[in-house]
Amino acid sequence: MTSEQINKTEKMNGARMFLECLRKEGVDKIFGYPGGVILHIYDELYNCDYIKHYLVRHEQAAVHAAEGYARVTGKPGVVLVTSGPGACNTVTGIANAYYDSYPLVVFAGQVDSKLIGNDAFQEADIVGMTRTCCKHNYLVKNISDLPRVIKEAFHIAKTGRPGPVVVSLPKDVLTMKTDFEYPEKVNLPGYNPTYEGHPIQCRRALKLLCEAQRPVIISGGGVIHSDSYKEIRELAKKLNIPVATTLMGIGTYPQGDELSLGMLGMHGNYWANLAVSNCDVLFAVGTRFNDRITGCLKRFCKDAKVIHVDIDPCSISKNVSVDIPIVGDAKNVLHVMLNEFNTGKYQYDIDIRRLWVKQIDSWKEKRAIRAVENGIMSPQTVIEHIYEKTKDKDAIIATEVGQHQMWTAQLYKFNQPGRLITSGGLGTMGFGFPAAIGAQIAAPDKLVFNIAGDGSIQMNIQEFMTCVDYKIPVKIAVINNGYLGMVRQWQEKLFDKHYSQTHISSPDYVKLAEAYGVLGIRVTKEEDIDNALDKAISFDGPVIIDFIVEPFEMVYPWVLAGKPLNEVILSNNENGTEE
Amino acid sequence: MKHTISVLVKNEAGILSSVCDLFSSRGYNIESLTVASTIDSVFSRITIVTNGDDVVIEQICKQLNRLINTIKVVELPKSADKCIDRELILCKVTAKDDARSEILRIAEIFGAKIIDVTPDIYTLEYSGDNRQVMALISLLRPIGIKEIVRSGMVAITRENQFINLHK
Numbered sequence: 067m068t069s070e071q072i073n074k075t076e077k078m079n080g081a082r083m084f085l086e087c088l089r090k091e092g093v094d095k096i097f098g099y100p101g102g103v104i105l106h107i108y109d110e111l112y113n114c115d116y117i118k119h120y121l122v123r124h125e126q127a128a129v130h131a132a133e134g135y136a137r138v139t140g141k142p143g144v145v146l147v148t149s150g151p152g153a154c155n156t157v158t159g160i161a162n163a164y165y166d167s168y169p170l171v172v173f174a175g176q177v178d179s180k181l182i183g184n185d186a187f188q189e190a191d192i193v194g195m196t197r198t199c200c201k202h203n204y205l206v207k208n209i210s211d212l213p214r215v216i217k218e219a220f221h222i223a224k225t226g227r228p229g230p231v232v233v234s235l236p237k238d239v240l241t242m243k244t245d246f247e248y249p250e251k252v253n254l255p256g257y258n259p260t261y262e263g264h265p266i267q268c269r270r271a272l273k274l275l276c277e278a279q280r281p282v283i284i285s286g287g288g289v290i291h292s293d294s295y296k297e298i299r300e301l302a303k304k305l306n307i308p309v310a311t312t313l314m315g316i317g318t319y320p321q322g323d324e325l326s327l328g329m330l331g332m333h334g335n336y337w338a339n340l341a342v343s344n345c346d347v348l349f350a351v352g353t354r355f356n357d358r359i360t361g362c363l364k365r366f367c368k369d370a371k372v373i374h375v376d377i378d379p380c381s382i383s384k385n386v387s388v389d390i391p392i393v394g395d396a397k398n399v400l401h402v403m404l405n406e407f408n409t410g411k412y413q414y415d416i417d418i419r420r421l422w423v424k425q426i427d428s429w430k431e432k433r434a435i436r437a438v439e440n441g442i443m444s445p446q447t448v449i450e451h452i453y454e455k456t457k458d459k460d461a462i463i464a465t466e467v468g469q470h471q472m473w474t475a476q477l478y479k480f481n482q483p484g485r486l487i488t489s490g491g492l493g494t495m496g497f498g499f500p501a502a503i504g505a506q507i508a509a510p511d512k513l514v515f516n517i518a519g520d521g522s523i524q525m526n527i528q529e530f531m532t533c534v535d536y537k538i539p540v541k542i543a544v545i546n547n548g549y550l551g552m553v554r555q556w557q558e559k560l561f562d563k564h565y566s567q568t569h570i571s572s573p574d575y576v577k578l579a580e581a582y583g584v585l586g587i588r589v590t591k592e593e594d595i596d597n598a599l600d601k602a603i604s605f606d607g608p609v610i611i612d613f614i615v616e617p618f619e620m621v622y623p624w625v626l627a628g629k630p631l632n633e634v635i636l637s638n639n640e641n642g643t644e645e
Numbered sequence: 646m647k648h649t650i651s652v653l654v655k656n657e658a659g660i661l662s663s664v665c666d667l668f669s670s671r672g673y674n675i676e677s678l679t680v681a682s683t684i685d686s687v688f689s690r691i692t693i694v695t696n697g698d699d700v701v702i703e704q705i706c707k708q709l710n711r712l713i714n715t716i717k718v719v720e721l722p723k724s725a726d727k728c729i730d731r732e733l734i735l736c737k738v739t740a741k742d743d744a745r746s747e748i749l750r751i752a753e754i755f756g757a758k759i760i761d762v763t764p765d766i767y768t769l770e771y772s773g774d775n776r777q778v779m780a781l782i783s784l785l786r787p788i789g790i791k792e793i794v795r796s797g798m799v800a801i802t803r804e805n806q807f808i809n810l811h812k
Contacts, residue, residue: 197663198670202713256716380707
């Protein structure tokens with residue numbers, strides 16, 4: 067039945083109404099897993115031709131896949147799970163999307179509303195559990211609230227600083243019947259995100275940037291959310307200001323550009339960290355100054371004036387005290403600044419800028435040195451080859467969390483936003499594979515890689531079957547070093563090489579691939595990397611490549627946790643002396 | 646430093662939990678918290694007394710504001726000429742022999758009411774600002790406070806300042 071055929075006054079049950087609401091929101095793909103109390107919706111889905119449901123193998127993967135989907139499409143990812151364990155399994159995924167600010171709407175079944183609180187079978191207080199890790203959540207107690215709640219959920223998820231919204235749907239609400247009417251507008255008096263930056267603040271910021279002698283821009287994930295990477299590039303070029311990106315902001319500024327500093331932070335470029343440490347004006351856009359980019363907070367930019375643009379007022383002056391706060395959408399703020407600059411009223415001294423860029427260039431001579439050179443295939447080499455093989459294909463690269471993630475961030479030269487899909491804030495191992503699946507579903511014609519560690523890939527490896535079922539041709543490159551490498555790295559440096567519980571074994575990934583009916587390739591020698599990649603890329607289906615690499619390689623540069631950004635370790639022989 | 650924050654919220658299920666969870670998850674203190682509906686039952690007023698430096702208080706206000714169902718968050722001014730605060734206490738005091746007259750005297754000075762009397766116990770009702778309440782408690786403590794129940798502080802701005810939905 068199409069929506070036109072539905073008489074406005076026809077009584078509709080909650081399950082049908084749920085699907086109609088999704089249709090009104092333009093949802094055509096959802097990720098989920100059925101179960102007892104949510105069966106009425108699955109029954110309606112049985113004959114539903116306008117929503118495609120992707121059955122995952124674990125609810126956590128459904129949420130990560132929805133986030134991958136959201137990252138590529140810009141639309142909220144939608145998840146449908148049952149109550150109790152189904153709902154509980156979504157929590158990590160919800161927290162992940164919350165930290166990285168991606169829009170999701172997660173619908174979880176709930177026991178009959180009359181049973182709530184009785185410790186019924188598969189009852190879990192998902193609203194209570196997710197309260198501090200989602201943007202907002204709802205327990206729908208009456209069918210008459212359902213359309214309004216769904217409308218609000220989507221609105222909240224995608225506006226302002228995006229984030230996940232959780233809706234708990236008791237079983238009886240799905241069977242109640244009432245008239246269906248989808249609200250046109252939301253009425254949320256307590257929710258009014260600020261989009262326009264204050265013009266006076268914008269002008270003050272521009273003036274300060276023009277007067278600066280050693281300015282630096284930090285471009286964060288908010289630049290991707292607000293789709294303002296073009297504006298940030300234009301501003302940097304017009305004002306001749308070097309740009310560092312956060313992990314979440316990777317791709318917002320092209321890496322080959324002369325003003326590009328690449329990533330800053332714990333494993334960021336030496337020169338990016340030094341530039342930020344020595345700047346006199348810092349222009350931070352869409353970043354929340356996580357400890358991974360600031361290092362020791364007391365020492366971070368302590369002599370610099372800080373301008374901070376963010377749509378979330380809470381992010382401003384939370385970690386770093388700010389001289390010019392601008393609450394608003396980065397795109398609008400940058401537009402105002404660019405327009406203002408174009409009036410010609412603002413001048414800066416190009417020679418001083420050139421000196422600054424020259425000084426940064428001199429720092430670029432100091433680079434990280436690989437820890438091990440022994441002929442065994444190095445993990446960095448594998449990632450460099452992946453980059454070379456995929457750079458002209460506009461590929462989407464997902465990662466898990468750990469050493470391979472940092473090497474990907476360092477070595478893969480992303481030039482466009484949204485091409486790196488990685489778990490930044492929460493640092494969720496097991497995120498990459500399902501997120502890559504969601505990304506591939508969102509962009510079926512794109513090449514999607516998941517660069518994984520041997521630890522992380524085993525956290526959601528069951529999703530191979532999802533790939534097979536739906537013919538999702540994600541390519542997985544396992545950087546297999548036999549260790550939880552990042553933790554091992556910390557143990558090597560900080561815990562006297564006590565490799566406590568970090569040696570981790572793997573199944574035979576090639577045989578595993580065979581068991582799942584996908585292609586598995588093992589690579590142990592550098593000269594075989596390219597062939598394997600060619601084979602994987604041309605293969606029409608999911609592939610896992612098991613790269614057996616040197617176990618004791620380290621991620622450098624490395625600023626130890628809590629140390630100031632300019633105490634950078636570049637090789638095994640250094641302990642991080644201040645520059 | 647103590648601060649009083651007045652929060653106008655939409656009276657929906659879970660809003661009090663959201664506020665409390667925010668304080669616990671971010672490690673802020675709650676010294677007292679009161680909540681009741683406003684004249685419009687769609688909204689409730691939460692009065693929170695907390696402590697922290699200016700940066701922390703600013704963050705608390707921003708974080709409270711970020712909750713979807715908070716309508717307005719105002720840090721109330723500290724000076725008594727701009728804001729009035731009151732707390733209600735109910736207090737059972739050991740009242741034997743000489744202490745009985747002493748308690749009555751103290752009650753009279755403070756304007757507290759004796760609302761229940763037994764051969765051994767006086768129960769006092771008193772409302773006042775924080776300073777007065779603490780003074781009364783400190784005078785009653787040596788006599789012997791058996792039980793005390795405090796409402797937590799409520800506060801309202803003076804004159805033409807209103808914390809309502811409509812500005």
